Amino acid sequence: MEPRLILVNLLIKLGVAAAVSSSLVRSKEFKSLLFREERTFRQKVYLVLWFSIPIMIGVWIRIVQGSFAASDISFETALLLGVMGGRWAGCLGAALLSVPALLHGEWAAMPFHVLCGFLAGQLRAMAVDKDDIWSFSPFIDQGIFRLIRRNLPRPRLFDWQIMFFTTIVGLRLVQSELNRFFPKSIFSIESPDNFWVWGLIYAATVAAIGIEIKVFNSVRIQIKLEEQERLLLHARMEALQNQINPHFLFNTLNSISSLVRFDPDTAREMIFKLATILRRLLSSGEAFAPLREEFEFIDNYLDIEVVRFGTEKLHVVKELDPASLDVVVPSMLLQPLIENSIKHGLAPKIEGGSIFLRSRVVNSRLIIEVEDDGVGMGSAQLDESSSWSGMGIGMANISERLQVLYGDTARMTIDSHEGRGTLVRIRLPLIEAASSVPEGFYAERSSTRR
Numbered sequence: 001m002e003p004r005l006i007l008v009n010l011l012i013k014l015g016v017a018a019a020v021s022s023s024l025v026r027s028k029e030f031k032s033l034l035f036r037e038e039r040t041f042r043q044k045v046y047l048v049l050w051f052s053i054p055i056m057i058g059v060w061i062r063i064v065q066g067s068f069a070a071s072d073i074s075f076e077t078a079l080l081l082g083v084m085g086g087r088w089a090g091c092l093g094a095a096l097l098s099v100p101a102l103l104h105g106e107w108a109a110m111p112f113h114v115l116c117g118f119l120a121g122q123l124r125a126m127a128v129d130k131d132d133i134w135s136f137s138p139f140i141d142q143g144i145f146r147l148i149r150r151n152l153p154r155p156r157l158f159d160w161q162i163m164f165f166t167t168i169v170g171l172r173l174v175q176s177e178l179n180r181f182f183p184k185s186i187f188s189i190e191s192p193d194n195f196w197v198w199g200l201i202y203a204a205t206v207a208a209i210g211i212e213i214k215v216f217n218s219v220r221i222q223i224k225l226e227e228q229e230r231l232l233l234h235a236r237m238e239a240l241q242n243q244i245n246p247h248f249l250f251n252t253l254n255s256i257s258s259l260v261r262f263d264p265d266t267a268r269e270m271i272f273k274l275a276t277i278l279r280r281l282l283s284s285g286e287a288f289a290p291l292r293e294e295f296e297f298i299d300n301y302l303d304i305e306v307v308r309f310g311t312e313k314l315h316v317v318k319e320l321d322p323a324s325l326d327v328v329v330p331s332m333l334l335q336p337l338i339e340n341s342i343k344h345g346l347a348p349k350i351e352g353g354s355i356f357l358r359s360r361v362v363n364s365r366l367i368i369e370v371e372d373d374g375v376g377m378g379s380a381q382l383d384e385s386s387s388w389s390g391m392g393i394g395m396a397n398i399s400e401r402l403q404v405l406y407g408d409t410a411r412m413t414i415d416s417h418e419g420r421g422t423l424v425r426i427r428l429p430l431i432e433a434a435s436s437v438p439e440g441f442y443a444e445r446s447s448t449r450r
Helices: 003-024 028-034 041-065 074-085 087-097 099-103 109-126 140-151 160-181 195-260 264-283 291-309 334-346 379-387 393-409 441-449
Strands: 288-290 314-320 328-330 353-362 365-372 411-417 421-429
Touching (some): 028 195, 041 087, 041 099, 074 109, 074 195, 291 328, 334 353, 334 365, 393 411
Antiparallel strands (some): 365 421
């Protein structure tokens, strides 16, 4: 083969390696098989099939076309399978992708590729830190620099990446010798008369493996980052949710303390209701709950507040659409809203007032309204509460929780008129109780936030 044609094929080979690896990582099933340390027998078989089938097609194209040598990356894939899947997967995959070559009469292809898969799998087992596999680079000078740097404080002669690099070059040399002594036994791109082309052939082999590993590793890093962001969102949401519970407990105990001296029986009843509320809080670590359960929880809270204010001063009116009660909402969503209405709307009003609770489903959105006919707020107060911090810890907490959980798909608005009352309206996307919170909800949220 002419040197110019060899160089063209080498460039195309690098493109084929990049295209195959990029196509494979588009599959969720392939990624779930590749990015795990332990695999069952069935998972190893599936991983081998994912790798081997496209490479078998490439070997078949090389055999049929004759001059299109760039489509055959079976040697590189045998090593890649071994280092990614282990000895067993490397040997099985190497045997499978060598079938077209064996049928074409290249009898040395299968045993040689099986040997490559086995040795690469053995190298995987020798790797103390599996991140060395994912960070493999075809630039050997970087590996030598790392080896020297590691040996300065603490001598350690073994470097996995240099060992893998040496194995690739050594096995590629064995392939060249097999092709030289048994020309029809195995396929290999060779140029013995030109030293520079010969060097580029070896460099392209190492680079093809390095490119595929880099493509896989970039997806692996992206998945890890998304997982870390999902865990961060989850931890942040739990911190916000836990912030509500002491705040609610403090206010409720204040309400009960006012009853202890002059009405012990009612105080005992309120303590029982508080115990019911706390039991629900402690027994449920879920971030979401059906709206029906939220209203049941609110009933106990309102019973406490009605006793505190008196039935003649606090009225509760519910207008609930039955279709809305099975929609899943963040836990402890309503209590801070109602507490805010009582504390800032009705408590300053001598004659008391009413709280209106409404829920309905409109245009694939759940709308929840908490309205009071209390003292309301003027324009100056509304400007101060535009960030929700002016409405108290509970309201600011809800706003932040909605932002963490839903991003821009949820809204909380406030409409208040001085002397006429305040209306807080929340719009949420629909999540049915039957399906509960979708798996990967936080991962989806992290992707939409970017």
